[in-house]
Amino acid sequence: xxxxxxxxxxxxxxxxxxxxxxxxxxxxxxxxxxxxxxxxxxxxxxxxxxxxxxxxxxxxxxxxxxxxxxxxxxxxxxxxxxxxxxxxxxxxxxxxxxxxxxxxxxxxxxxxxxxxxxxxxxxxxxxxxxxxxxxxxxxxxxxxxxxxxxxxxxxxxxxxxxxxxxxxxxxxxxxxxxxxxxxxxxxxxxxxxxxxxxxxxxxxxxxxxxx
Amino acid sequence: xxxxxxxxxxxxxxxxxxxxxxxxxxxxxxxxxxxxxxxxxxxxxxxxxxxxxxxxxxxxxxxxxxxxxxxxxxxxxxxxxxxxxxxxxxxxxxxxxxxxxxxxxxxxxxxxxxxxxxxxxxxxxxxxxxxxxxxxxxxxxxxxxxxxxxxxxxxxxxxxxxxxxxxxxxxxxxxxxxxxxxxxxxxxxxxxxxxxxxxxxxxxxxxxxxx
DNA sequence: GTCTATATGCTGATAGAC
DNA sequence: GTCTATCAGCATATAGAC
Numbered sequence: 001x002x003x004x005x006x007x008x009x010x011x012x013x014x015x016x017x018x019x020x021x022x023x024x025x026x027x028x029x030x031x032x033x034x035x036x037x038x039x040x041x042x043x044x045x046x047x048x049x050x051x052x053x054x055x056x057x058x059x060x061x062x063x064x065x066x067x068x069x070x071x072x073x074x075x076x077x078x079x080x081x082x083x084x085x086x087x088x089x090x091x092x093x094x095x096x097x098x099x100x101x102x103x104x105x106x107x108x109x110x111x112x113x114x115x116x117x118x119x120x121x122x123x124x125x126x127x128x129x130x131x132x133x134x135x136x137x138x139x140x141x142x143x144x145x146x147x148x149x150x151x152x153x154x155x156x157x158x159x160x161x162x163x164x165x166x167x168x169x170x171x172x173x174x175x176x177x178x179x180x181x182x183x184x185x186x187x188x189x190x191x192x193x194x195x196x197x198x199x200x201x202x203x204x205x206x207x208x209x210x211x
Numbered sequence: 212x213x214x215x216x217x218x219x220x221x222x223x224x225x226x227x228x229x230x231x232x233x234x235x236x237x238x239x240x241x242x243x244x245x246x247x248x249x250x251x252x253x254x255x256x257x258x259x260x261x262x263x264x265x266x267x268x269x270x271x272x273x274x275x276x277x278x279x280x281x282x283x284x285x286x287x288x289x290x291x292x293x294x295x296x297x298x299x300x301x302x303x304x305x306x307x308x309x310x311x312x313x314x315x316x317x318x319x320x321x322x323x324x325x326x327x328x329x330x331x332x333x334x335x336x337x338x339x340x341x342x343x344x345x346x347x348x349x350x351x352x353x354x355x356x357x358x359x360x361x362x363x364x365x366x367x368x369x370x371x372x373x374x375x376x377x378x379x380x381x382x383x384x385x386x387x388x389x390x391x392x393x394x395x396x397x398x399x400x401x402x403x404x405x406x407x408x409x410x411x412x413x414x415x416x417x418x419x420x421x422x
Numbered sequence: 423g424t425c426t427a428t429a430t431g432c433t434g435a436t437a438g439a440c
Numbered sequence: 441g442t443c444t445a446t447c448a449g450c451a452t453a454t455a456g457a458c
Binding site (some may be wrong): 236238239249250252253257260 | 449450451453454455456
């Protein structure tokens, strides 16, 4: 159960990428934070800094991808779930002193025009968020194209809002983004029917792995 | 009319910040791109790299802040203007090969947790976008709080969509973000009245500097 | 104000003992 | 698989001639 050298390198890299970005993080800095000698980095990641960063971003990407359904599932009605998820993120980021939560978006903005290999990894990670999010919304009763439109909008709004909220030190962008996506959801969804009808599945909880 | 040394430094810095980010851009690189000797940089900007970057970001920020009303003004109805502006941005970014347009958002994400002085400059720039955008929407008939809610959402959505579109090499995020903000606008605006009524001014062109 | 030469430290990466 | 010593190159910044 003790963390391996490889895992400690990845964990330290995720932390540093969040705060300092890709160019701003040095390999020496990573090995010191991980408590690992230089040579071990190049033993486990012969490709050096880009390969280690890719592994770290993939790890963080998977973790944060799972967070989206986790935040939305408690709410029976998606109309409540979406703004609640943005509000939760707003509370979290304010509590933690406006520190970055996930390195994917910030590193993506930094390297999209300058590090082709890393850009492709990030496109893969964000593509997985969109694919998984689409499947989740489909599992909650939305048509596939509506589901995709919604998750693309949500990821977009979240990433933009994180940058603005961190920079302005205000929850306003995250909360405004949540309200905007809520409006888009209301527009995409058929009008809510109070009692019964053919659309009854929409807005109900449909847990991922149940019968 | 020939560009001054100072101006050439700022222009070169804007270009490099867009593509390589703050940590990824070296001062040597800047002076070479500007065709200026090292010493001149520290003559004009005694504060070195951070001071030069701040000046460059302020310049770019002013330019891009003016772009927002410019894109929206041609459309008599804001319901058309907002999605059209996002679509215009989508066309532009695809044509130019998915290159970053404005360094403000990407540098903000990069340095918000690591360069306090620069973060404050960026907060000032984005704050000005929001203040000016609010004033613009008020000039087009919206109440102040509605106007602010709208411009915060638009800037948030734009910044997030730029990162996603550049990374995924797809206009989908920009177009989806435009539709989302259009939905939010429709929700914020009173229902459109086909003929006449007390809300007739909303959605009409109200040029900035006319009588 | 302009420009050259240089100082000092850090960068990613490697060789090779253990 | 772990760790040390070290490389060549680039980073930001400065001193001082012109």
